[in-house]
Amino acid sequence: MKKSISIAIIGILSLAFIVWLTGCAHVDANADPLIVRAEQTERIADSTFSLFLHLEDQNHALVKANAPKIAEFAEWLRAPQPVHGTDMPRASALVYSLNDVKAAYRANRTNSDLLITATATLTEALNKAAELTKTINASK
Amino acid sequence: MPALVPIILEALPSIVTGAEHLIAYIKSVRESLQQAGEWTADHEAQFLAGLAAHSTDPAYIPHRD
Numbered sequence: 287m288k289k290s291i292s293i294a295i296i297g298i299l300s301l302a303f304i305v306w307l308t309g310c311a312h313v314d315a316n317a318d319p320l321i322v323r324a325e326q327t328e329r330i331a332d333s334t335f336s337l338f339l340h341l342e343d344q345n346h347a348l349v350k351a352n353a354p355k356i357a358e359f360a361e362w363l364r365a366p367q368p369v370h371g372t373d374m375p376r377a378s379a380l381v382y383s384l385n386d387v388k389a390a391y392r393a394n395r396t397n398s399d400l401l402i403t404a405t406a407t408l409t410e411a412l413n414k415a416a417e418l419t420k421t422i423n424a425s426k
Numbered sequence: 427m428p429a430l431v432p433i434i435l436e437a438l439p440s441i442v443t444g445a446e447h448l449i450a451y452i453k454s455v456r457e458s459l460q461q462a463g464e465w466t467a468d469h470e471a472q473f474l475a476g477l478a479a480h481s482t483d484p485a486y487i488p489h490r491d
Binding site: 312313314316317318321322325326328329330332333334336337339340341342343346350361363364365366372373374375377378381382385392 | 447448450451454455457458462463464465470473474476477478480485486487488489491
């Protein structure tokens, strides 16, 4: 478990380094910054949930015994949710939901507030996944 | 020293598995942060297909315990 957790911490530190390294990345003049930001959030959220869920899955018994809130959040992300007539894990459904809002915004370029709110909501969930990973390390 | 061999062999799968996901994570975050334009339709379809594929990933299936 410690090895996996250490890997997660390295990942978080790497993310901070990457953010620092690419902090000046620009958006093309013909691209809508709100859409680009939503797509970046979608992909980072998907990757963060994936790393978190795989690490939790590999250490599920230990995490559940020592940090039940983390196991609980992982199960919340795994719970099936209906998306376009099929069930998906909530981790995927949350990302899919932002993509739907983005698609609606792209179609008529109105209601940007909804896209901003949806992007912020997903960012909050992915930050929680990252924060709980750090909590595992702090509690061991 | 030979006593370390079983420990290393036991730890190896978790290190390799964790590293695999970590590398995928770093690669994905790096590419996301370098994104300057909107996704193409193909790119978006590929991403959404990846989301749907998580449904069969054991790490995304609820534990019944």
